[in-house]
Structures are given as C-alpha cells and as structure tokens.
Amino acid sequence: MDINDLIARRVRTLRDAQGFSLAALAERSGVSRSNISLIERGQSSATATVLDKLSAALGVTVASLFEDSTPQAEPSPMARAAEQPVWTDPASGYIRRNLSPAAPSPIQLVDVVFPAGKRVAYETAAREADIHQQVWMIDGVMEMTVGDQHWRLETGDCLSMRLDRPIVYKNPTRKPARYVVALATMPFTPTRRNA
Template identity: 75%
Template sequence: MDINARIACRVRELRDARGFTLDALAERSGVSRSMISLIERGLSSPTAAVLDKLAAGLAVTLASLFEDEPRGSAPSPMARQAEQPVWTDPASGYVRRNLSPPCRSPVQLVDVIFPPGKRVAYDGAAREVEIHQQVWMIDGVMELTVGEALWRLEAGDCLAMQLDRPIAYRNPGRKAARYLVALATLPPMNPRRS
C-alpha cells in the first residue's frame, strides 16, 4: 500500500474508532476540516507538522499514523524490514522508518534520516496521553529546541523529553544526520471530550 494511502486509511480508522466527526477532529487538532478530508481521501501529502497535530487530536503518537490496523488475528510481534513503513516529509525531505511491529506496544521505535540544513518544528499541541521520547544520535549532528532549551546532539548522544511543548529539529551539518527515536505512551491523564 502506498504510504499516503496508508496514512489516509489510518487517520480515518482512528477518527471513526473515537467517534469523531471531521469537525470534531478539526477542532481537537487545529487542522482544517477540508485538509483532514483531503488527507483521508489520499489527495494530500501532509507535512510532519500537520500529521503531528492530527496525532495529538487523535491521542496517538505520530508513529501510530503509519501503522496498519490489524484485521482478524492478533498483530505479529515481528516487523520485517521490508514491511516497515517508510515516509518522507514533503516539506523538509526527512525520511522516517517505523521499526516497531503493530502489536500495540506502549513503546515505538523510529529510524530517521534528516537532510543537511533542514528544519522541522512541532507546536507541542496539548495531548490526552503522556508521550515521552528519547532521541539517540547514530550519525551526524542535530540541534533540538525543546521549549526554550537548545540541545546539540552528536553521534552517541541521547536526549530525553516529554512531548508537551514546542520542539524543533534542525540539522546544522553538511551531511545527513541519522537518529533513533524511542517513544513511550502513558495512559490518558485528563480525557477531553469531543
């Protein structure tokens, strides 16, 4: 399945599972109703920032938007490399590979290759679930701004953060940077109503 078709199906499945209308998800996420409709019909190639807003509105991680919804039998605890979804952000060109199997673990792993000189910013939308993230640098250099703090990561460095504030990723180097993202989701604290 094409990655945009996978995202389209997944956003629709998650929205339907929560009983949200397009208007309700638009209000919760800050993404326009028309944009959500285009995404769900596979007619838009959304940016990482838009997908992060949708993920926050749906109370899931960004990585969850790339998973296949298991049908029938229980999902496999194995994710073969050939089956791992790969997506490229149309705005920055960063490439992410979801490494984790779709077995609904509270931990997800993502491999990212980030082009030199590029930047991606997430606004830190309010989330119903508490998501913790660690970024472990494999190669190259990245600058992460977490809230007001600026961190420079080089190969071997690891930074932990909670996804509850604005975060920006920037590759100041001359070569692509590669890093592993580990995400852990905790149960909802104060559920919002749609």
C-alpha cells in the same frame, strides 16, 4: 500499501473510533476540514507538522499514524525491514521508517534520516496522552529545542523528553543526520502544568 493510503486509513479509523466528525477533528487539531478530508482520501501527502497536529488531537503519537489499521487475527511480533512503512516529509525531505512490529506494545521505534540544513517544528504542546520520547543520535548532528531549552546532539548522544511542549528539530550541518526515536505512551497522569 501506498504510504499515503496507510496514513489515510489510519487517520479515518482513529477519527471514527473517537466519534469525531471532520469538523470536530479540524477544530481540535487546527488543520482545515478540507485538508483532513484530502488526507483521509489519500489525495494529499501531509507534512510532518500536519501529522503532529492530527496525532495530538487524536491522542496518539505520530508513529501511530503509520500503523496498519487492517484488523489482524494476531499481529506479528516481527517487523521485517522490507515491510516497515517508510515516509518522506514533503516539506523538509526527512525520511522516517517505523521499525516497530504490529504486535501491541507501549514502545514504538522510528529510524530517521534528516537532510542537511533542514528544520521541522512541531508546535503541538498539550496532549491527552502522556508520551515520552528519547532521541539517540546514530550519525551526524542535530539541534533540538524542547520548549525553551536548546540541545545540540552529536553521534552517540541521547536526549529524553516528554511530548508536552513544542519541539524544533534542525540539522545545522552540510551532511544528513540519522537518529532513532523511542516513544513510550504511559497512562495519562495530569501534572501541575497540565492541570
């Protein structure tokens, strides 16, 4: 299945499951109704920033938008490399591969190749889901700003964070960086910050 068709089907399935109209999802996400409609019809390749806004409004991770929403009798616990969804951000050129199998799990793994000199900003802060993320550098250097904290990750480094504040990813070097993202969705527990 084409990656844009996969995203289209998943966004529509999640929106329908929550009973959101296009207008309601547009209001919650800050993404225009016409843009959401184009994405749901597979006629637009959304940027990473747009997918982040949609995922936050739908209460899921960005990685969840790449899952096949076709009903399966028993989802496989195996994700063969040839069948893992691969997507390229049209704005920055970063490439993400969803590594996780279709079988239900609170953990999702994503392999990312981030081009030299590029930057992606996820502005979404508040989420209805409690999502934790770890970024493990396989090769290269990435600079990450999480809220108002700045980190420089080099090969072998691992950074842990909650997805409850804006995050900026930047590759300040002249060569691509590669890292694995591990995401875990926990039962939501409001904190003083979210209350």
